[in-house]
Amino acid sequence: MTIEERKERTRALLAEVAADLFVMKGFDHTTVEEIAQAADISPRTFFRYFATKEEVVMSFLWLKVDKLLASLAVRPSDESLLESVQVVFRSTEADSDVDRDRQLLRLLATTPSLRARWLVDGWESAVRLRPIIAGRLGLEESSSRVGLIANALFMVAETVLDQWSYDGGDFVGDMLAALALLDRGGLLSTGGEGI
Numbered sequence: 742m743t744i745e746e747r748k749e750r751t752r753a754l755l756a757e758v759a760a761d762l763f764v765m766k767g768f769d770h771t772t773v774e775e776i777a778q779a780a781d782i783s784p785r786t787f788f789r790y791f792a793t794k795e796e797v798v799m800s801f802l803w804l805k806v807d808k809l810l811a812s813l814a815v816r817p818s819d820e821s822l823l824e825s826v827q828v829v830f831r832s833t834e835a836d837s838d839v840d841r842d843r844q845l846l847r848l849l850a851t852t853p854s855l856r857a858r859w860l861v862d863g864w865e866s867a868v869r870l871r872p873i874i875a876g877r878l879g880l881e882e883s884s885s886r887v888g889l890i891a892n893a894l895f896m897v898a899e900t901v902l903d904q905w906s907y908d909g910g911d912f913v914g915d916m917l918a919a920l921a922l923l924d925r926g927g928l929l930s931t932g933g934e935g936i
Contacts, residue, residue, distance in 0.1 A: 846906035
């Protein structure tokens, strides 16, 4: 295993341990020292990977986003963007501890520092989505249509995740229904004209 792979493994372990502790004890009641102890590292080592507790929880969430983006990027080019996004979200069903994820998302909604960071980082994810969309639709990354689709997908996911974190239910089913609603005007199905 390379040094870089070990670092990524440690980073993922810290994110996982921190997520569990945040859900169990609450964000404000969990210390860096507790996270480090649970991960069997020193607090000093924790700070080599993350500057703050906010950063570690965001890392946990963005590892999931990275996986979704990577899955979308390798979908077959003969699928419509809508089909590809649907397949990628369906693949998330068996991907995680659903109860912990819901509780963690509720923490995002109720902890102002996490909520602010989630929104800022989310918009960065929408920007990272642009080249994937542009390539799929044969458009320039800077086109208004690509920006609209990326931002709309981010807002749909944000809305469905917020609702799901409180009400539970079928996240994937709700996400697919929201995507279908978004696409009624053909935004995700065709190359489109205009914007």
